[in-house]
Amino acid sequence: MLGMTYHEYVKSTCSICGVSTSTVGSELNHSDKWWHQLTVSTLVCQACHDAIHWLPKPQLIDMGELDNDQLKEAFSLSVQTASTYGGVLRQAMLNFKHHDDIASLPMLIHAIRQLPRPSGCHAGNAIILPMPTTAKRIGNRGFDPVTILSRYLSKHWRLPLWHGVSRVDDGISQQGLGRQERRDNIKGAFALTNPLPDKPYRHIILFDDVVTTGSTLKELAFSLINSTQFPYNTFHLSAYAILGGKRP
Ligand SMILES: [Zn+2]
Numbered sequence: 001m002l003g004m005t006y007h008e009y010v011k012s013t014c015s016i017c018g019v020s021t022s023t024v025g026s027e028l029n030h031s032d033k034w035w036h037q038l039t040v041s042t043l044v045c046q047a048c049h050d051a052i053h054w055l056p057k058p059q060l061i062d063m064g065e066l067d068n069d070q071l072k073e074a075f076s077l078s079v080q081t082a083s084t085y086g087g088v089l090r091q092a093m094l095n096f097k098h099h100d101d102i103a104s105l106p107m108l109i110h111a112i113r114q115l116p117r118p119s120g121c122h123a124g125n126a127i128i129l130p131m132p133t134t135a136k137r138i139g140n141r142g143f144d145p146v147t148i149l150s151r152y153l154s155k156h157w158r159l160p161l162w163h164g165v166s167r168v169d170d171g172i173s174q175q176g177l178g179r180q181e182r183r184d185n186i187k188g189a190f191a192l193t194n195p196l197p198d199k200p201y202r203h204i205i206l207f208d209d210v211v212t213t214g215s216t217l218k219e220l221a222f223s224l225i226n227s228t229q230f231p232y233n234t235f236h237l238s239a240y241a242i243l244g245g246k247r248p
Contacts, residue, residue, distance in 0.1 A: 014045035015106035016088055021045050043110040048088075054114045056084050056245060061214040063221065077221050077237060079211050081244035082111040089243055093210060097145045109152050111242050117157040118205060118238055126203035127162035128154055131220065132190065134167045146209050149242065153207055162201075164194035165224065182215040190220050192227035196235075203236050211244035 012021050021042040063075035083089050092108055095101035118126070130150035138144050154161050169189040177185060196204075204224065206217055217239045225232045 012042055014048055015043050015103070015110065016048040017045060019045050043106040043113075049110070052083055052087065052089065054083055055116075056081060059211065059214060059244060061218050061221075061239075063218065075221075075225075075232075075237070077206075077214070077218060077239055079214060079217060079239040079241060079244065080115065081211060081241045082114045083243055084245040085210060085212070085243040093243055097141075097209070100142065105148075108149060108242060112149065112152050113156055115153065115156070115240055115242075117159070118203060118240075121157070121159060121203045121205070123159055125201060126159050126205060127197070127201050128157070128159050128205045128207050129162055129165060129220070129224070131206070131208040131216065132163070132165050132167040134170065136170065146207070149209055150207050153240070159205070162197070162204075164192060164196065165190050165220065166193045179213050179215070182213050186216050186219045188219075189216075190223040192223065196228050196230060201235065203238070206237065206239040208239070208241045209243070211239070211241040214239075217241075 013019065014021050021044075059079040059081070061077040061079060063077055085093075089107060089111055092104035096104040096108060128150060130146050133144050133146065150161055167189055168191045169186075206220055208217060211217060221237050221239070224237070228235075
């Protein structure tokens, strides 16, 4: 978090084009400027922000494909992404995930800040479930990108994180696999390790960094529905990701 404070309030340059963002709003009077600083992200300048297509139409994942008659009509999982998987944001995501490039993080945080908090959700009735990963992957990479990014989403939405599901498989990465291969690769990959909190958390929000075919989110949703102590129709599942729509 300290890195972002430095970037926004000391460095104050656009994380995409590098122009100074501290001059944005310089024509405003003192009280307006104070409000401007509170409400406008200075991680990305207005021109770069406007060049990105934000909030594409949500992707619907048909849960009926999981061959469970009870669920077939009940669920299609809605996945909202901040933007599509392309351009500078795609490059930022690749640099952050695969090259430990911390300089790409401000762009991704700016993208997270475009995601509107799901309607009806507040800290008393909603939890965010970040996509779990394996210890082996964390060991290989040295960090877990989703864990880091989900903290910013939690701060942005003021909703708590919940880590009650573990990834138990040793599956290979989904990257580069076809639709059917992805589905087979992810089957049985998750297990509930903690019961859902007893509080009436009616909204469970799944979160991943990138969504492509949606098969990983679908399997996570399915393992939650099958394992939780609550009937599936007593809570609402939705999913959010930073980028999606095109295959990496
Ligand atoms: Zn810019």
